[in-house]
Amino acid sequence: MTAMPEEKTSPITVYRLLPGRNCGECGVPTCMAFAFRLLEGVSEPGECPHLTEENRDELLKLVSPPVRKVRFGKGGALCIGGERSLHRHVHRFYHPTAIGVGVKVENHLDEAVSLIRRIGDFKVTVGWETYGVDFIYLNCSGLDEQVLKLIRHVDEYTGKPMIISITLPVVEQAWGTLAELKPVLCGADAANLKEFIELSRGVECPLAVTSRSVEELCRLSEKASSQGCQVVLNPIPGNGLKGLVSMLIQIRIAALEHGVSGLQHPILVFPAQRQPCSNNVLNHGWMESLTGAACVLRYADALVLSSMDWLSTAPLYALRQGYYSNPREPAKVNPGLYVLGKPDAHSPVVLTTNYALTYYLVSGDLQAGNVSCYLVVVDSQGMSVENAVAGGLVDGEIIANSLKMVEGRVLEKRVVLPRGFSRLKGEVEEASGWRVLIGPEDSAELPSYLRKLWVGEVEGD
Amino acid sequence: MEDIYEYLRPKIKVFEKVFEHPIVEVSLKAEGGGELKLGGVRSLPLFSTQPFKPALALRVEETINGYPEPMAREYGEELGDPVKWALKQVDEVHPDAFILRFEVKEEGLEKWASQAGRVVKQVSGSCGTPLILDVDGSPSLVGRAIQYLSGNMGGRGVLASASLTSDYKLIMESALRNGQVVVAETDCDPTSQRTLNSKLLEAGLPEDQLLMDPTTASLGLGVEYSISIVEQLRLDGLKGDELTRFPIAALRAAPLSWKAREAWMEDPELPPPHVRGALWEAHTATILLLSGADLTAITHPKALEAVREAFKR
Numbered sequence: 001m002t003a004m005p006e007e008k009t010s011p012i013t014v015y016r017l018l019p020g021r022n023c024g025e026c027g028v029p030t031c032m033a034f035a036f037r038l039l040e041g042v043s044e045p046g047e048c049p050h051l052t053e054e055n056r057d058e059l060l061k062l063v064s065p066p067v068r069k070v071r072f073g074k075g076g077a078l079c080i081g082g083e084r085s086l087h088r089h090v091h092r093f094y095h096p097t098a099i100g101v102g103v104k105v106e107n108h109l110d111e112a113v114s115l116i117r118r119i120g121d122f123k124v125t126v127g128w129e130t131y132g133v134d135f136i137y138l139n140c141s142g143l144d145e146q147v148l149k150l151i152r153h154v155d156e157y158t159g160k161p162m163i164i165s166i167t168l169p170v171v172e173q174a175w176g177t178l179a180e181l182k183p184v185l186c187g188a189d190a191a192n193l194k195e196f197i198e199l200s201r202g203v204e205c206p207l208a209v210t211s212r213s214v215e216e217l218c219r220l221s222e223k224a225s226s227q228g229c230q231v232v233l234n235p236i237p238g239n240g241l242k243g244l245v246s247m248l249i250q251i252r253i254a255a256l257e258h259g260v261s262g263l264q265h266p267i268l269v270f271p272a273q274r275q276p277c278s279n280n281v282l283n284h285g286w287m288e289s290l291t292g293a294a295c296v297l298r299y300a301d302a303l304v305l306s307s308m309d310w311l312s313t314a315p316l317y318a319l320r321q322g323y324y325s326n327p328r329e330p331a332k333v334n335p336g337l338y339v340l341g342k343p344d345a346h347s348p349v350v351l352t353t354n355y356a357l358t359y360y361l362v363s364g365d366l367q368a369g370n371v372s373c374y375l376v377v378v379d380s381q382g383m384s385v386e387n388a389v390a391g392g393l394v395d396g397e398i399i400a401n402s403l404k405m406v407e408g409r410v411l412e413k414r415v416v417l418p419r420g421f422s423r424l425k426g427e428v429e430e431a432s433g434w435r436v437l438i439g440p441e442d443s444a445e446l447p448s449y450l451r452k453l454w455v456g457e458v459e460g461d
Numbered sequence: 462m463e464d465i466y467e468y469l470r471p472k473i474k475v476f477e478k479v480f481e482h483p484i485v486e487v488s489l490k491a492e493g494g495g496e497l498k499l500g501g502v503r504s505l506p507l508f509s510t511q512p513f514k515p516a517l518a519l520r521v522e523e524t525i526n527g528y529p530e531p532m533a534r535e536y537g538e539e540l541g542d543p544v545k546w547a548l549k550q551v552d553e554v555h556p557d558a559f560i561l562r563f564e565v566k567e568e569g570l571e572k573w574a575s576q577a578g579r580v581v582k583q584v585s586g587s588c589g590t591p592l593i594l595d596v597d598g599s600p601s602l603v604g605r606a607i608q609y610l611s612g613n614m615g616g617r618g619v620l621a622s623a624s625l626t627s628d629y630k631l632i633m634e635s636a637l638r639n640g641q642v643v644v645a646e647t648d649c650d651p652t653s654q655r656t657l658n659s660k661l662l663e664a665g666l667p668e669d670q671l672l673m674d675p676t677t678a679s680l681g682l683g684v685e686y687s688i689s690i691v692e693q694l695r696l697d698g699l700k701g702d703e704l705t706r707f708p709i710a711a712l713r714a715a716p717l718s719w720k721a722r723e724a725w726m727e728d729p730e731l732p733p734p735h736v737r738g739a740l741w742e743a744h745t746a747t748i749l750l751l752s753g754a755d756l757t758a759i760t761h762p763k764a765l766e767a768v769r770e771a772f773k774r
Contacts (some may be wrong), residue, residue: 053579086478087689087692087693087696088685088688088689089689091692114486126681126723127681178477207534214476239774240771240773240774241771241772241774242507242513242772242774243774245507245751246507249476250476250477250487251476253476253477253478253508254476257476257478258476260476269466286740286743286767287767287770287771289740289744290743290744290747290767290768290771291771293744293748294747294748294771297688297748297752298507298751298752310731310732311732311736311740314723315680315723315740315744318680318681318684318721318723318744319680319684319744319748322683322684322685323684323685323688327685327689334569355683357681357682357683361722364722384678384682384683384686385652386648386649386675386677387648387649387686389648390647390648390649390650390653391650415631423626442720444722444725
């Protein structure tokens with residue numbers, strides 16, 4: 001059983017188990033710093049080359065996250081679980097919910113092949129990044145030679161990790177492939193657990209146990225992990241968003257606050273399961289997408305979507321991108337002067353914050369509008385415009401200082417500030433001697449706004 | 462088949478996270494007797510077996526220009542008449558409440574006021590659900606506009622727009638005079654939310670007439686800030702913090718979704734912007750309701766329907 005949250009391990013306890021040589025071979029200069037990193041969950045005991053075996057085991061017990069990590073895919077490419085907290089403001093989340101798409105493998109393997117190719121090539125861009133699916137879920141009835149060929153194809157064509165739902169037994173030829181590709185094996189329930197445990201141990205693949213009740217999930221998982229399997233929990237309450245989300249929450253509360261070891265495993269969910277939609281206006285994809293977002297918010301470590309299109313995936317990636325970032329280190333870019341296009345002494349000067357999303361939106365809009373200008377990125381400590389003002393992170397003085405970077409590059413001292421900075425206008429003008437213009441509400445309107453004010457001076461290269 | 466592992470463990474109980482101090486119950490009243498109760502909960506949504514019934518308010522703009530452009534294009538002139546639009550939505554998507562949003566300007570103030578007053582009176586009097594009044598504009602005008610308009614709600618409903626930069630005292634006085642509820646708005650910052658709440662309470666606003674809106678960020682625009690702030694304030698309130706134990710009305714986050722690039726950008730390969738905007742709004746609303754908001758405003762009726770549908774079961 002892992003330590004309960006209230007019995008917080010102190011860095012000193014961890015430090016005492018370290019060699020104390022401050023050799024720096026783990027990548028941080030001192031053993032004390034390493035102790036903090038262990039507790040934060042960013043370093044692992046194995047990174048210290050001078051630990052005695054005894055101390056390493058002791059450390060593992062002390063610093064392992066309550067929710068175990070499970071790696072799957074070739075070489076353990078994808079890691080899920082490893083979480084320590086119910087709320088990101090208490091302790092950050094580590095491993096973003098893995099998002100996969102399901103393929104039903106029936107008689108027509110050709111269809112499955114073309115679908116798999118499309119899934120492998122699928123891309124969606126949200127915020128500042130482009131994503132593909134993290135894994136592919138194959139729903140196979142049996143595992144014969146045909147299906148085995150398909151599994152190999154998924155690996156060769158997409159290189160994606162897999163979760164495979166099968167019924168036993170599997171053909172003997174499959175064992176080598178499974179052992180190599182390390183998919184999560186799905187389909188174990190109370191009736192066939194023993195056989196699945198044998199297979200999972202034999203091919204060293206994680207095992208997903210499935211049940212409608214938290215209680216049974218716990219029993220199945222304890223049995224499987226006591227025999228050496230890596231376990232994934234697959235709850236299937238079968239009654240809509242609220243039923244599914246309550247079950248996820250129950251499992252995670254049990255794991256983190258009650259130390260129930262049988263539930264200290266990553267969770268795999270299918271947001272589309274039995275989600276009848278009583279309203280024709282709304283298509284099925286919306287319900288699956290909303291349920292999926294609820295699962296990303298509430299502790300699903302992997303989720304399988306029934307289809308792959310922009311509407312069902314993009315919102316989930318957008319949520320995941322921010323929600324799994326470290327709240328103590330907001331996504332930020334380096335403050336400084338960014339030169340867009342080929343500006344000259346007559347070009348506009350635009351100012352924004354160094355919150356990554358704000359920066360990428362503003363610079364993206366300027367580039368899309370083919371604008372040449374100087375973009376001054378002020379250090380707002382990674383906060384968005386509104387939050388920077390509300391938190392007093394940016395003031396007239398700070399803005400005046402960052403404007404010095406562009407001094408001498410333009411003839412006329414006038415700068416466009418984000419609308420959220422309007423109330424700093426006077427302060428900035430006084431502190432910097434620059435004339436302040438307040439930009440449009442939406443950065444998408446920046447190019448046309450600038451074109452009006454800097455007639456003939458904003459065209460890109 | 463017989464469960465062979467039954468003997469392995471004693472029964473597991475239901476794992477809940479319930480707190481001692483319930484959130485203050487606030488009742489939003491409608492003209493004609495309708496009522497919507499927020500608060501009273503003792504856990505985060507679905508963290509206990511307590512029922513979870515989030516409230517959905519449809520946001521109605523004074524003019525068509527107030528709507529996101531793709532939505533204005535989708536519905537056209539229909540949106541130009543706020544009273545007609547609201548009544549139509551009562552029949553079609555029956556929201557739990559309406560939020561009526563005005564923009565006030567110095568120019569033509571008197572004419573605007575009498576027109577706006579009529580709209581408030583009609584929506585409040587004929588919709589049968591609580592009305593939330595929300596005015597945008599320069600801080601010096603907002604308080605006065607609310608003061609004026611709030612008299613047209615039959616002593617019912619909710620007054621939003623009370624913020625540290627607006628004339629929150631004037632708004633509060635109107636609420637006290639009419640027996641209305643106040644929404645204290647801050648920008649994703651627990652300290653300023655506490656400050657504003659404490660100023661309102663100290664000035665005499667009863668606890669059961671206070672709602673808070675700390676949400677300013679939507680999906681694609683830093684929704685994680687809104688999630689964390691809602692969770693933080695709700696947990697503090699449940700632990701007994703007297704300055705944060707009020708229901709949360711997320712009035713601003715979901716409608717802001719239309720500003721996310723994913724919603725508006727022109728891209729022929731993606732679904733049309735009005736669909737993406739509505740979807741984005743539905744997501745922001747769903748996420749914030751699950752994080753602890755008791756009520757959320759939504760602009761697009763289909764987004765409202767989708768959220769209701771999602772929470773049905």
